[in-house]
Amino acid sequence: xxxxxxVTRVLVFLxxxxxxxxxxxxxxxxxxxxxxxxxxxxxxxxxxxxxxxRVAPVMEEYGVKIQHAKMSDMEITERLVREKQAxxxxxxxxxxxxxxxxxxxxxxxxxxxxxxPEMYVDxxxxxxRDPFVFLVQPRTILYNTEVYDECPITNLWELTTPEWRGKVxxxxxxxxxxNISFFAEIVAxxxxxxxxxxxxxxxxxxxxxxxxxxxxxxxxxxNNVVTVSSDDDVAEAVGSRGQADPPVGxxxxxxxxLNIEQNLVLGVAENIVxxxxxxxxxxxxxxxDSPNPNAAKLLVRVLLTDEGMxxxxxxxxxxxxxxxxxxxxxxxxxxxxVWSQLTWPLTLEATAKYSRDVLDFWxxxxx
Numbered sequence: 059x060x061x062x063x064x065v066t067r068v069l070v071f072l073x074x075x076x077x078x079x080x081x082x083x084x085x086x087x088x089x090x091x092x093x094x095x096x097x098x099x100x101x102x103x104x105x106x107x108x109x110x111x112r113v114a115p116v117m118e119e120y121g122v123k124i125q126h127a128k129m130s131d132m133e134i135t136e137r138l139v140r141e142k143q144a145x146x147x148x149x150x151x152x153x154x155x156x157x158x159x160x161x162x163x164x165x166x167x168x169x170x171x172x173x174x175p176e177m178y179v180d181x182x183x184x185x186x187r188d189p190f191v192f193l194v195q196p197r198t199i200l201y202n203t204e205v206y207d208e209c210p211i212t213n214l215w216e217l218t219t220p221e222w223r224g225k226v227x228x229x230x231x232x233x234x235x236x237n238i239s240f241f242a243e244i245v246a247x248x249x250x251x252x253x254x255x256x257x258x259x260x261x262x263x264x265x266x267x268x269x270x271x272x273x274x275x276x277x278x279x280x281n282n283v284v285t286v287s288s289d290d291d292v293a294e295a296v297g298s299r300g301q302a303d304p305p306v307g308x309x310x311x312x313x314x315x316l317n318i319e320q321n322l323v324l325g326v327a328e329n330i331v332x333x334x335x336x337x338x339x340x341x342x343x344x345x346x347d348s349p350n351p352n353a354a355k356l357l358v359r360v361l362l363t364d365e366g367m368x369x370x371x372x373x374x375x376x377x378x379x380x381x382x383x384x385x386x387x388x389x390x391x392x393x394x395x396v397w398s399q400l401t402w403p404l405t406l407e408a409t410a411k412y413s414r415d416v417l418d419f420w421x422x423x424x425x
Contacts, residue, residue: 105153131156198335218277227307245271297322312375
């Protein structure tokens with residue numbers, strides 16, 4: 059699929075979402091759904107997290123087993139498209155994080171659909187309803203607290219300076235779709251990046267690219283950024299003890315738990331100009347014409363309960379989109395209400411418009 063056609067499909071999808079916002083969800087007979095789910099006996103799930111399998115004890119209370127396979131976003135999209143085109147229906151529910159895969163392919167093709175039990179619709183913020191998001195995770199700047207009493211970075215532009223050359227660690231954007239979406243947000247928010255540049259350097263930015271967002275990405279890519287394959291790798295590089303001149307890095311907030319598990323010394327940045335990082339969604343979507351549709355609906359209902367979300371929210375950096383659900387009280391800085399202010403959301407519009415070009419641009423400037 060060409061970039062132009064993909065962008066067109068996403069924009070059409072966005073128009074449909076806007077047109078249908080506020081539509082009431084039909085009332086469901088949950089006694090009937092639960093009874094049919096028990097008859098089905100299993101819900102087949104694919105997802106980017108193995109934690110989905112940990113919801114099994116709650117589902118088993120209803121007589122339903124979870125048959126889960128962990129796979130990448132790319133694999134989820136490719137396998138589901140292949141199965142649908144071949145007329146095969148083997149999966150009931152997917153957990154995905156790839157904005158373009160969900161909004162550019164799966165939803166417009168009607169391979170998946172959003173479903174929220176009517177008793178939860180008014181509790182979920184409109185931003186998380188369609189596509190339905192059940193989990194939000196922030197990714198932000200981490201630093202080494204053994205060396206620094208507070209974060210040594212106060213402005214994102216510092217990451218492009220000689221002082222931090224070769225000392226910025228990120229998960230490889232070439233294998234991390236959410237980092238590419240964050241780069242797309244940076245380009246889309248060029249005015250904010252230009253203002254941040256002036257605040258730090260005391261002068262207007264002189265561009266060699268189209269805008270201040272592209273300029274930031276160019277300078278960051280050319281500043282010998284270190285890319286690794288996982289957030290664990292970022293956390294270990296930043297937070298290992300005994301370093302004289304440690305790097306900073308972008309990783310999920312939940313990695314701060316490694317301070318306890320691996321004796322790391324990770325701190326979480328606060329009040330970075332113009333933003334600390336981003337928060338990314340985990341979509342929970344029903345597969346259309348699936349073999350166990352009632353068990354899949356029941357799974358969504360369970361994922362909107364506090365008990366069902368404990369597989370994630372018992373740890374730091376994982377937040378349910380149902381504000382009535384709990385989160386780990388030791389979370390750095392607070393809950394989703396705080397992190398929504400400290401980090402940017404990843405929007406469909408920015409990802410659709412810029413992500414393909416951003417990836418090419420990043421690769422070119424990394425050489």
